[in-house]
Every structure is written in structure tokens, then in C-alpha cells.
Amino acid sequence: MDLLAAMGTFVRVAELGSLSAAGRDLKLSQPAVSQKITALEQHLGVRLLNRTTRHVALTEAGRRYYSLVKPVLAAVDEATEMVAGADSPLRGHLRIQAPTGFGQMYLADIAIAFQLKHPGLTTELMLDDRFVDLTEQAVDLAVRFGTLQPSGIIARRLGTLRRILVAAPAYLAKHGTPETPEELSAHRQVRFSWAATDDVMPLAGPAGSRLVAVPTSFLANNTFVLTKALVAGLGLGGAQLPQIRAELATGKLVQIMPAYQYAPLDVHAVYPTSHFLPAKVRAFTDHLRSALSEII
Template sequence: MDMLRAMMIFLRVSNTGSLTAAGRDLGLSQSAVSQQIAALERHLSVRLIQRTTRQLTLTDAGEEFRRRSLSILDAVQEATEMASDGEAALRGALRVHAPVGLGQSHIADAAVRFHQLHPDLELDLVLDDRIADLTAEGVDVAIRLGTLPSSGLVARRLGEVRRILVASPAYMAANGIPESIVDLKQHVQVRFNATPNGDAMPLIGPAGLEDCPVRTVFKANNAYALTRALVAGLGLGAAQMPLIRRELEDGRLQRVLPDYEYAPLEVHAVYPSAHFIPVRVRAFVEFLQTETASLLHS
């Protein structure tokens, strides 16, 4: 049997958790995928996938085979790309995951321009504020904000995003302009609903880090929703500079306490394999570094 093809089908099944979804991705029928998996299990004389009426899960042998298959297919791709000496056009699928705010404002445009340079690529851009499981979801590269937890992923720093305290002119006209960090206690805020500090504003100013408790009146898990709330005058709050440049320029938002800022958010590109990074992934990350240089280093 064609072991490389069988490995590819098996990995797609393990990534999607579905014979039907794997077949759809590979252009095969569900029965053809099932036959390939059955043939692979007969060839190896071991059960790789535990089938139930609701889901597919890997057996212990399946998990081990999956890990080794990834290494083997990485090595095959590495050999192929080394043989071409990087001269061939970028081909294949490139799945990119990015947060919604930065994704809509900058990553999407960069992805479009990258595809225009490499039209043989099949580029799949997913904008989502949750943390994706790169391996399980078949993500080649993800853009992540903030401090990275220890995860075994490979990370490349792209820069950082400044965050400032802002409010609308209407809000400040109705509630007064804070003159000091102490004045913030008399105000209300708009914030992300999963911030580790809760209602405390962790602002960095002349005296260093200061936490000021400010009552929250509006929370959301999306930067654009929060920007709309700020522009509407619901409260004051943190905003990522790249996402509100237009609002600052046209006066819909104004900076509050300009001597204070939030700690910047680091921006990283992360990918799952330390052994081999496909040329298309390296090329996209390098392109992204160039495209976002002024954005993430200002």
C-alpha cells in the first residue's frame, strides 16, 4: 500500500475527528477514507482509531503512529523543498489563525497581498479570539497576543501592540476629564470580559505600575465591540492603538491620562513543529514581519 498517502489520510482524520470531514478536505468519499484507514490498520495489525456512534478517538497506538507520521511527513516535505532549493512556487494549503481585531485591521490585508504574490497557495484565514489547538485544527501558523504560556509551540516575535486609555468626547463632557489616576475611581469602564485584573486598571505611569479599581459597565470578548462601546460613550477603557487610529484621528475617541499606558501586548507567530517549518510558513511569517513592522514597533 501507499504508506505516505495512508499517513496523510490518517492524519487528516485525526485532525478533524471525522471520516466525512477528512474526505471533504481530501476530495474523497467517506467510504474511501474508511477503507484506507481499515487497510492501514490491517497492514499494521493494530487498531489506530476507536469508533463510536458519536465520535472517533485515537487509541494509544494511534497516538504514537500519529506522532511518528507527523515527523515522517515533515521529513518528506523538507527533502522535497530542499531538492527544489526554494526556487519552486509556494504551493499547498496554508491555514492561518489570528485574533479578530488585529486580523480584520491588518492580518487580513497582509494575507491577501501574500496570496497575490503566491497564487498557487490555498490560503485559509480563520479569525477567532479563542486560542486554537494548532495540531488538532490543522493550523499552520497562528498569531497570538500577550505573554505566551509554555506549550511546546515554536514562536517568533513579531513586535508589540501599544494599549492606551481612551474615552469619547461625549463621555468626558458628561462625566468630567480625569486629571489623575485617583480620579478614575469616579468613572466607569468598558473592558474585555476575560482580563486577569478584573475591574482593576493596571496602568503604568511615572511612578510605575498602579492598579486602580474602576467599576465595569460593559464587557465583551471582541475588540471591535469594545471600540463601539467606547465611541458610544458607555465608559472609558483600554484600546489597542492599531485598532483605534482612525477614531483618534477623527476625534471620536480621545486619550485619557496621556502619561499612563497599559503594558503592551506582545505579538507572536506560533507554529507546531520545531523539527521542520514548511517554506510556505516561513515565507508567510517573514512577509508578515515586514508588513507589520511599523504597526508593531511604534
């Protein structure tokens, strides 16, 4: 039995809660995963998992073993990289997660360029507007916007996104151009469906932050859809400056009330809790930060 491989398989089963899910993640058949777990249990002389037809759960011994094995595997990876040296080619699988709109507009090209520089690596880009569990999904690095909630993750700030108020010229011609926050209540806004403020627009201006009630006309959970709605004249709204530069340049959208903006969004690379970041993750983070410095 390859003990390290069996330990790694057990860790993924424990994190995903399923033999078949771990098999898909590790590119192994479900029977192969089961065989590795059984061999590991026989080697240890204890049951690590309670199995049902659809789910597995850690036994008490399994929970203890998982907590001990996880840092051991990280230490093995760290030792391997230290011995191999900094000039060794990057290898393995790099899984990146990011919001859909940002990923389609910018991160896809950034990830492709990184893959071309490191052909020995397999790069996987997962686009999802939800905050996925990094450990459960085996994500090496995720791109997240805004204030990070304390959740055990580690992060590196990559830059800041400006968010400005915009509208289509046709909308303004029909409804007028607001000059002050008070005038916004007579308008309709286009916004993200998951915005915590509902029909309240959080603005930062000369006198500080304030909340302005603005009825909503259209909601979506995708940046490209919201941009289309703004261009179509469904309302006014906030938009990340890099993502609407083309619409501003062609006049499809114009900035309004320049003294008032949404609060800037910090952009972070976040990682699962770990004292050790693999070389592939450190290299992509540096590559990503350099690329974003030319965009945001």
C-alpha cells in the same frame, strides 16, 4: 495503496478524533477516509483505531504509530522542499488563525496580498478570539498577543502594540477628565469580557505598574464593538493604538492620562511544535513581519 497519503490521513483522524472531521479537513468523503484507514491497518496487520458511530479513539498500537509517523511526514515535507530548491513556487494549503478584530482590520489585507504573490498556494484565514489548538485545527500559523504561556508551541516575535487610555469627548464633558489613577474609581470602563482582571484596570506609569479599581459599564469580546462603545460615550478604556488611529484623527476619541498606559502587547507568530517549518510558513511569517512594521 499510497502509503504516504494513508499515513497523512491517519494523522488527521488521530488529531481530530473523527473520520468525518478529517474528511472535511482533507477534502475527502467519509467513506474515502475510512477506506484509507482500513487499507493502512491491513498493510500493518494491526488495528489503529477503535471506531464508534460518532467518535474514534487510538488503540495502543495507534498511539505508538502516530508518535512515529508524525515526524516521518514532517521529514518527507522537509526533504521535498530541500530538493525542490528555494526558488520553487509555494504550493499547498496555508491555514492562518488570528483574533477577529486584528484579522478584519489588518490581517485580511496582508493575507490577500500574500496570496496574490503566490497564486499556487491556497490561503485560508480563520478569525477567532479563542486560543484554538493549532494541531487539532491544522493551523500552520497563528497570531497571538501578549505573554505566551508554555504550551509546547514555538513562536517568533513580530512587534509590540501600544495600548493607551481613551474616551469620547462627550463622555469627558459629562463626567470630567481624570488626571490621576485615583480619580478613575469615579468613572466607568469599557473592556474585553475575557479580561482576567475583571473591574481592575492594570496600568503602567512613572512609578511602575499598579492596579486601579474601575467599575465596568460595557463588555464585549470584539475590538470593533468596544471601539463603538467608547465612541458612544459608555465609558473610558484601553485600546490598541493602531486600531483607533482613525477615531483619534477625527476627534471621536481622545487620549487621557498619557503618563499611564496599559502594558504593551507583544505580537507573536506561533506554530505547532515542529523542528521543521514549511517554506510557505516561513515566507508568510516574513511577509507578515514586514507588513506589521508599517502598522505597529
